[in-house]
Amino acid sequence: MxxxxxxxxxxxxxxxxxxxxxxxxxxxxxxxxxxxxxxxxxxxxxxxxxxxxxxxxxxxxxxxxxxxxxxxxxxxxxxxxxxxxxxxxxxxxxxxxxxxxxxxxxxxxxxxxxxxxxxxxxxxxxxxxxxxxxxxxxxxxxxxxxxxxxxNGVKPFFPKIPVCHECKLSETECLTLKGIPCQGPISYAGCGAPCTSAGVGCQGCRGDCDFPNYEEMISILKEEGLSTKDAANFIKVFRGKQAQERLSEIFSKGVLNEKRG
Ligand code: SF4
Ligand code: SF4
Structure with a gap:
């Protein structure tokens, strides 16, 4: 047993x-x-x-x-x-x-x-x-x-593809294209995208997918009306240390070319 x-x-x-x-x-x-x-x-x-x-x-x-x-x-x-x-x-x-x-x-x-x-x-x-x-x-x-x-003695494996992939599978219309803040492009799928299919932007509760592009995500969120600081805080909600390390690296390099504010 x-x-x-x-x-x-x-x-x-x-x-x-x-x-x-x-x-x-x-x-x-x-x-x-x-x-x-x-x-x-x-x-x-x-x-x-x-x-x-x-x-x-x-x-x-x-x-x-x-x-x-x-x-x-x-x-x-x-x-x-x-x-x-x-x-x-x-x-x-x-x-x-x-x-x-x-x-x-x-x-x-x-x-x-x-x-x-x-x-x-x-x-x-x-x-x-x-x-x-x-x-x-x-x-x-x-x-x-x-x-x-x-x-069965097998290593659990769940590919870290983005939530966007699951939106495509369920034919959910892209919320980013509709101007709704959504972290699907940088978030680890596997949930079946219940939030986006209900019209609510992904909050990133499963953390990062493989190779998340934070810089691009922040640029998109800014186009949707968030300040740089609000975009960073939105990304940080569930990800703790994972996001804090990536964000501080990005901001230390001045990649976003704008003061957080
Ligand atoms: S917030 Fe969590 S459950 Fe909702 S779509 Fe994003 S990763 Fe899936
Ligand atoms: S807050 Fe923590 S313990 Fe509660 S559902 Fe979310 S991950 Fe699980």
Whole structure:
């Protein structure tokens, strides 16, 4: 029996709820896998040893760090699930702009907490991550495919093509051509493009596709009326460290030839 754990750090638990929404697939797994640890879903949990440990949420407290380090030690394979775990997520979007103290005072009015709090980090900034399944929340089909791959000893592989590709497959009219801010050209597909097909621009919740062209994306967003700063902030919403590093490189080279403002 393959031992599986589902662990939550700092996040909204939406990714774990998506796993629970895979109910038909979960029933099929019964008999092949044992969910040893899934506190959101069951009372009896053991944290002894896992063949696969799925980790949701960013590392934001001492407790998160302790849990994920312990999880890594007792797991053969560790998979980060959701954009909080993969990139730091929404809570990491201003990591490069404000201090931790400023963040805490703005949100909670105090810097005093019963646990030590740090800036939100991706799981891979603390421990080795074997695979990442991003998304806010993660795509439940991708979770099921990843489990099926891993149960068969195959490395989960999902090509990092842009969301635009999925718009073409679903014959969704391009929102960028309609002047609606959309991050599809730089965002990792696999979600089936639910936002664009509903007429809402992609917010980039799955992070970067391969070879994202941030400079061109910012130029397009500016043509649609955003300032350089707003365009950069839009790109940063879900991508945490991933976007902050790319953007600071672009701005340090003066590539956009305009002051952020
Ligand atoms: S990635 Fe999104 S859905 Fe998943 S825990 Fe983070 S905020 Fe919640
Ligand atoms: S279209 Fe964009 S924002 Fe919407 S689910 Fe897909 S990657 Fe996330």
């Amino acid at each position: 393959v031992k599986i754990g589902i662990m939550g750090l700092t996040g909204c638990s939406g990714c774990q709820c998506e796993i629970l929404n895979c109910k038909d697939a979960l029933y099929k797994l019964l008999g092949k896998v044992e969910f040893c640890y899934f506190p959101l879903a069951q009372d009896n949990n053991s944290f002894e040893e896992f063949d696969i440990l799925f980790v949701e949420g960013s590392v934001t407290t001492d407790l998160d760090e302790e849990k994920v380090k312990k999880g890594r030690k007792v797991s053969k394979i560790l998979v980060a699930i959701g954009s909080c775990a993969c990139y730091g997520g929404v809570q990491a979007q201003r990591n490069d702009e404000v201090t931790l103290e400023e963040m805490l005072k703005e949100v909670y009015g105090t810097t005093e907490f019963p646990v030590n709090v740090s800036k939100p980090k991706a799981v891979s900034e603390i421990v080795k991550v074997d695979y990442e399944l991003p998304g806010c929340p993660l795509d439940k089909k991708q979770f099921v495919y990843a489990v099926a791959f891993l149960l």
